[in-house]
Amino acid sequence: MNSQPTVLHSHTYEVSLDDAGLTGLLPALTPSGVWIRQGQGLLGLGVAAEFTASGPRRFAELAHSWAAVDWQPLESPHGPVSAAFAEAAHYPGAGPVAFTSVAFSETSSYASRLIVPQLILAVSAERSLLTVVGDSAAADVTALLTEHGLVLDGGTVRLLDTAAAPRNLPAGQLQAGSQSERQYLNAVTAGLSAIAAGTVQKLVLARDVVVTSSQPLPRGVLLSRLAADYAECWTYCVGEVSGGNESVLGATPEMLVSLRGERVSSRVLAGTVDRSWSEQEAADRLLRNAKQHREHDLAVQSLVEQLSPLTESLQSPTDPHVLRLPNVYHLATDVSGVLASGSEGTLPSPLQVAERAHPTAAVCGTPTREAGQLLEMLEGLDRGPFAGPVGWMDAAGNADFGIALRGGVLEGPSSTTHDDGDAAAAENGNGGRRIRLYAGCGIVADSVPEDELAETRSKLRPMLSTLGLVAS
Numbered sequence: 001m002n003s004q005p006t007v008l009h010s011h012t013y014e015v016s017l018d019d020a021g022l023t024g025l026l027p028a029l030t031p032s033g034v035w036i037r038q039g040q041g042l043l044g045l046g047v048a049a050e051f052t053a054s055g056p057r058r059f060a061e062l063a064h065s066w067a068a069v070d071w072q073p074l075e076s077p078h079g080p081v082s083a084a085f086a087e088a089a090h091y092p093g094a095g096p097v098a099f100t101s102v103a104f105s106e107t108s109s110y111a112s113r114l115i116v117p118q119l120i121l122a123v124s125a126e127r128s129l130l131t132v133v134g135d136s137a138a139a140d141v142t143a144l145l146t147e148h149g150l151v152l153d154g155g156t157v158r159l160l161d162t163a164a165a166p167r168n169l170p171a172g173q174l175q176a177g178s179q180s181e182r183q184y185l186n187a188v189t190a191g192l193s194a195i196a197a198g199t200v201q202k203l204v205l206a207r208d209v210v211v212t213s214s215q216p217l218p219r220g221v222l223l224s225r226l227a228a229d230y231a232e233c234w235t236y237c238v239g240e241v242s243g244g245n246e247s248v249l250g251a252t253p254e255m256l257v258s259l260r261g262e263r264v265s266s267r268v269l270a271g272t273v274d275r276s277w278s279e280q281e282a283a284d285r286l287l288r289n290a291k292q293h294r295e296h297d298l299a300v301q302s303l304v305e306q307l308s309p310l311t312e313s314l315q316s317p318t319d320p321h322v323l324r325l326p327n328v329y330h331l332a333t334d335v336s337g338v339l340a341s342g343s344e345g346t347l348p349s350p351l352q353v354a355e356r357a358h359p360t361a362a363v364c365g366t367p368t369r370e371a372g373q374l375l376e377m378l379e380g381l382d383r384g385p386f387a388g389p390v391g392w393m394d395a396a397g398n399a400d401f402g403i404a405l406r407g408g409v410l411e412g413p414s415s416t417t418h419d420d421g422d423a424a425a426a427e428n429g430n431g432g433r434r435i436r437l438y439a440g441c442g443i444v445a446d447s448v449p450e451d452e453l454a455e456t457r458s459k460l461r462p463m464l465s466t467l468g469l470v471a472s
Ligand SMILES: C=C(O[C@H]1C=CC=C(C(=O)O)[C@@H]1O)C(=O)O
Pocket: 204, 206, 254, 269, 270, 271, 272, 330, 361, 362, 363, 405, 406, 438, 439, 440, 441, 442, 443, 459
């Protein structure tokens, strides 16, 4: 399954960051993992260990690999003597984490993955921590920081060379994806026929577009822009694994499951209008529209039904609220609850919870099985990580798994795969030249194909405007 060592050593330091914070460091870096919201979160560099899985047992296999890691302290780490050892680094996300991306479908060729970075910066309102992870008991932390473009300067993490950060993204060309817009309209029409025939009540149909560039697209720059422009969303990235060249990145507004000890919470979104409407018009079009409510209610209902067997209690407000993002407004419901302990008093693992919750009717449909089969037929697309769980988990069972929306798969050489002779990419220490972007829409009985196509454009806008291809 995986030949990676399962004994890992880690050490966590209390550090500080200058005012630009995580988002300010990003343009110069090639992260192996990112999870940032409102300037706080996690940034991983390098790979200390990776685990991959595919097929119907991908969640279970990844959970098994993660549970089998034997965590040991890093003995006599030497290097950043000016940073203090953070003894009490026992809050969620402090210490070692695995950045996680799971394929939407069991039939996907995408390698579901856990990446444990060599260096993890964790920034919360209270403090900043630097965790070092290695597969042996000793580590030269200064050398590791240098390798990844950082330095510890009197306890403050800084860029080694501020001038080296690429500022601009190269020009990209927008190309058709697996289906043309016309084919997407036909797929929506076919979905509506399946709804009329009673096969499904709701179906979420996605399409893709491809952006190519003659120059590498530095993912640190893309991520820093997304984190700045979509601060309300969770900006995510999970890097490539050995033998592959795909990383997933984006800024999602939807939380599949967030776990803090026994507490679980989710943000369910479904029902969308474009930001070109005023707040009042958007509220009318969302809150007073039966079609939008049906689409939304099915998504909430699926999450609640799927999570209930794992919970002791689960609360969901009776009415959704309107979430305002820079590109769209959504109907949103925040669900929260308490996980139930199993017979041996243990809580389900984060990946068990994610597996139960995935896929909700926000990204698949109702009923789940029939909708899943239909969308595979109609989309003509391997969704890969799109609409699958994405985020991080720690060794104590805390996790944030968003739904990988409003993003894409960056393909191409990275700083960790320089052996392909791509000198330009190696020099820039960054990513690929091709990114596949995805967007989907919930289809219910009254959906209008042209409106759904327009909605996919609104949902592609965060990535396309970050890439300079449409106005924001
Ligand atoms: C499937 C996507 O969005 C989901 C989340 C929010 C609103 C949605 C909608 O209104 O259709 C979708 O269910 C996507 O962004 O690709």
